[in-house]
Amino acid sequence: MSQQLQWVLIGTCILGFAGMEFVTRRYQASVRATTNDTVLEVLMFVSLIAVTQPLALLCSNALCSWLMPAQHNAWANLPWWAMTGILLVGDDLTQYLWHRASHTPLVWPLHRAHHSASYMSIRITYRNNFFYYLMMPGLWIGGVLLYLGFGKVYGIYLVVKMAVILGAHCAWPWDAPLYRIRALRPLMWIIERTISTPATHWAHHAITNADGIGHYKGNFGNLLFFWDVLFRTAHITRKYPAQIGLQDDVLFGPERWTAQMFYPLVHSKRNHSALRPGGYGFTEAEVQTAAEREAA
16 A cells, blocks of 8 residues: 555544534534643544654664664565554554553553543654653554565555544444334344444443443554453443543643643643552542642
8 A cells, every 4th residue: 555545544533533523513513622632632533643753763773773674674575464463463453552551650641632622532642751752652563663674564554553543532422323223233243242333332431330331441553452351451331421631620620732742741730630640540439539629
């Protein structure tokens, strides 16, 4: 696949899902973004496309040229299905593991921005800390695989993965009407255990687990939800959480985009924040405790 065609297909996916958000009026009804949100989302998308991804690919290519020059395009003759399998493990499985690790206290500050949005939309797909993507193993492994000759298959794989991820974040839950069609239930049973869908991924962004729908300590899959099924972090309800976002933002106010994007170089000014030295990630119990201290 040529790079031009790849970008045309990716652009078509973005415009298609964005169009459905507006046509179904899901965007107008649910997205309440502030200027702070918009600046963070625009700058992160631009920095990922213009800085982080090219840097990871160029640096990995340079390292490969230095450390194993004889291996350039050495795997180019592998069958497409073998390349796809390697990509699913080298890129998607490592991203699942990186995502799962980002919900631990050590890495949470680099991923917190993705969950601070109080809405679901394709606009939050790449809303994260700058260093979250710079340290993502899959980007660097992808660069190595491109050096080894995965170019055409990698391009197709990237388009498919982006379509699934955009669809999982979209304000229009494309899976909802399909669940209501009795004849499609067996097919949807397979689909929701194979790829990320709005129902499973929205649950990951829920503000609470108390309703039995939210599951922010699981449903980590990006392209394949199968990893969650395999590693028992899956929670499937075919329902959608009533609220999206973070409890501590509701209680203490949103974090500035600068701290969300550039922590640890920029720290939060909030008293209770994971984006400052000695801060921590908030569970529901911790938020309640902090709120009680504030009120005392």
